[in-house]
Amino acid sequence: MRIFISTGEVSGDLQGSLLITALKRQAVVIGLELEIVALGGEKMVEAGAILLGNTSSIGSMGILEGLPYILPTLQVQRQAIASLKQNPPDLVVLIDYMSPNIGIGTYMKRQLPDVPVVYYIAPQEWAWSLSLRRTNRIVGFTDKLLAIFPQEARYFREQGAKVSWVGHPLVDRMQDAPSREAARATLGIAPEEIAIALLPASRRQELKYLLPIIFQAAQTIQAKLPEVRFWIPLSLEVYRQPIEEAIERYGLRATVVSGQQKEVFAAADLAISKSGTVNLELALLNVPQVVVYRLSALTAWIARKMLKGSISFASPPNLVVMKPIVPEFLQEEATAENIIQAAMELLLNPSRREQTLADYEEMRQSLGEIGVCDRAAQEILQMLPQSL
Structure with missing residues (x-):
């Protein structure tokens, strides 16, 4: 089974690597062989991903600050979509990285609607959303949202998403x-x-x-x-x-x-x-x-x-x-x-x-119990076509 994971920046690379390790561990338990292709960084490569593009240093906060990264972000997004088109995965996992992942999720919904999309560590719309426009887009293309905060789970559930609260992966990491x-x-x-x-x-x-x-x-x-x-x-x-x-x-x-x-x-x-x-x-x-x-x-x-x-x-x-x-x-x-x-x-x-x-x-108390990454991995593997 082929899983595509998309994330960016240093923190996304860390979270992606923790998830890949858990996915591989849980796949062994159910006798499943996984190939993981990704947008991410070196930590994800170390965990066993095949990198389509390195996004660990493509990122910024702010409007003016983001200008130098528009072109590299678009290039890596196009690269990912071309790969998805040529060799569709069995499942897509999006981790944070809002603008590129909204683009990838929207493409999946339009062009490859039969491939399940899981959003893990969704953009913090629950904390600072200006309107429901982006939230509705995320809910529209996401088959399951894995929330890391209780408030996040509540927010997206109220907007119509299918949500599981798994807890924060740093609980495991530390x-x-x-x-x-x-x-x-x-x-x-x-x-x-x-x-x-x-x-x-x-x-x-x-x-x-x-x-x-x-x-x-x-x-x-x-x-x-x-x-x-x-x-x-x-x-x-x-x-x-x-x-x-x-x-x-x-x-x-x-x-x-x-x-x-x-x-x-x-x-x-x-x-x-x-x-x-x-x-x-x-x-x-x-x-x-x-x-x-x-x-x-x-x-x-x-x-x-x-x-x-x-x-x-x-x-x-x-x-x-x-x-x-x-x-x-x-x-x-x-x-x-x-x-x-x-x-x-x-x-x-x-x-x-x-x-x-x-x-x-x-x-x-709001970060959940130990075993977050394994819970997330189990939820994701259940979404694979052969597991349905």
Whole structure:
């Protein structure tokens, strides 16, 4: 059986790889042989996918920011559709990656209506939809939607989708994270050392808008707390040079690591991070964090005019429970001063830290039980023609 999986960006590649591993595991249980072709990245290749196009670095947030990626996105979408047309799969799985996946899903509905389409980790229309137009398109071409949040399941079910809530895949991923002690031993972090994870970028635009303010804040924190050392796990190897150059420029005591993200997270006393999936990973490992995000001034202005304050929160931990469990600073509020103040309080105020950990525990209840990826894989394999 041939399954086509479509996703993009660093987080999509991670989620795709976790799903592929679970699909292969569940296929063995029912005696099924799978071939998986995909749009994704290196992690999916490692998990056993045949890549039609690498989309892990094609992505951005915002209108102006997205302009350089329009052509590469269209090219990879056309490439995928040509492959689907020439060699139709038995099933299609879409993971996040809204615009390209809506295009692929629409094509499937029109041209290959007999091939089931599953949407896993659907676009966050439940959190910030301006209208039902996109939601209706997603519901229109999706045979089954696998929701990762209860609110998401409720929203899409109310709009007419066939929905199963499977839980969030990061619940599975963080199960094999090392203990704090083991992680600090692996990285060579002394007991008295304060380890702060810096997570400035998984997209190129974030190097421009986020890295300077995060590193400015780090510079001041380092001056206030001499026992601090910063750890920067790379999302993509291509970012190593600009990050290392910035470390030197700001005079930070910082170590850049590749392939040891879980160790850095498990060892950290605090994280200063961009907004994204990574915030949930930190929360699941009980790491207090300060979240920042910035877009171009024009994109922010357009978004405010269109959304008119309809987005309460940006970071996933806050969105899940709809309350500010981690400090987040967006746009004009994303300043080094605000980051420093919030970071120092989380580091030095035990009651603030304890409150964060209690809030993380509440958030965890909305992410489901362990076994998410296997549940998702079982739901997907049941949709294959021979399983009906």
